[in-house]
Amino acid sequence: MIEIRNVSKTFTLHNQGGTVIPVMTGARLSVAAGECVGLVGASGAGKSTLMRMIWGNYLAASGEIRIAGVDIARARPREILALRRETMGYVSQFLRVVPRVPAIEVVAEPLGNAPDAEARAAALLTRLRIPQRLWSLSPTTFSGGEQQRVNIARGFVRPMPVMLLDEPTASLDAANRETVLCLIEEAKARGSAIVGIFHDEPARARVCDRLVDVAAFTPGAG
Numbered sequence: 001m002i003e004i005r006n007v008s009k010t011f012t013l014h015n016q017g018g019t020v021i022p023v024m025t026g027a028r029l030s031v032a033a034g035e036c037v038g039l040v041g042a043s044g045a046g047k048s049t050l051m052r053m054i055w056g057n058y059l060a061a062s063g064e065i066r067i068a069g070v071d072i073a074r075a076r077p078r079e080i081l082a083l084r085r086e087t088m089g090y091v092s093q094f095l096r097v098v099p100r101v102p103a104i105e106v107v108a109e110p111l112g113n114a115p116d117a118e119a120r121a122a123a124l125l126t127r128l129r130i131p132q133r134l135w136s137l138s139p140t141t142f143s144g145g146e147q148q149r150v151n152i153a154r155g156f157v158r159p160m161p162v163m164l165l166d167e168p169t170a171s172l173d174a175a176n177r178e179t180v181l182c183l184i185e186e187a188k189a190r191g192s193a194i195v196g197i198f199h200d201e202p203a204r205a206r207v208c209d210r211l212v213d214v215a216a217f218t219p220g221a222g
Contacts, residue, residue, distance in 0.1 A: 029212055034190075053072070
């Protein structure tokens with residue numbers, strides 16, 4: 001489902017005279033259906049950079065990033081958007097939503113016009129212990145932990161063949177952490193290919209089938 005071959009990434013500092021900083025070279029990764037691969041490495045090693053290239057927010061300088069056969073590194077914007085709608089889900093560390101939109105609508109939005117969209121959103125909000133009295137409120141007014149749970153509910157409400165998880169258990173108490181780990185295990189059982197960043201080592205050990213150290217892709221490594 002996910003195939004990364006010889007990917008490199010540079011950043012150009014336009015306010016520093018156009019200085020080009022190489023941040024990744026020769027990155028490679030393969031993730032099969034039903035497998036969870038954890039990205040590890042020191043802060044600044046490139047974990048989030050690689051995740052954002054898979055999602056299509058960062059453009060790779062070279063190489064291939066194939067998601068269900070589509071090369072994100074060369075895909076047109078509409079192809080990337082189509083992948084995000086139908087194939088690839090992303091749970092980021094931060095909730096970004098339009099203000100004043102109720103939490104239940106935020107969670108249901110990936111389901112489009114599905115007749116059971118609100119019921120499915122409600123089921124996940126309940127499972128993640130968001131009180132029903134908050135569902136009609138904008139999650140921008142919620143605590144950090146509540147916002148993260150809304151973000152997780154939105155990411156898991158529609159089963160996707162590919163999932164990207166950036167610190168999904170951060171800011172969560174023990175009960176909600178357990179719920180999220182169960183959601184990840186259920187996604188794997190359905191056949192989702194998952195790439196995750198987990199600083200929570202016990203969580204990583206529980207759900208990841210193997211780890212990839214992105215430091216190996218740092219220019220000059222090895």
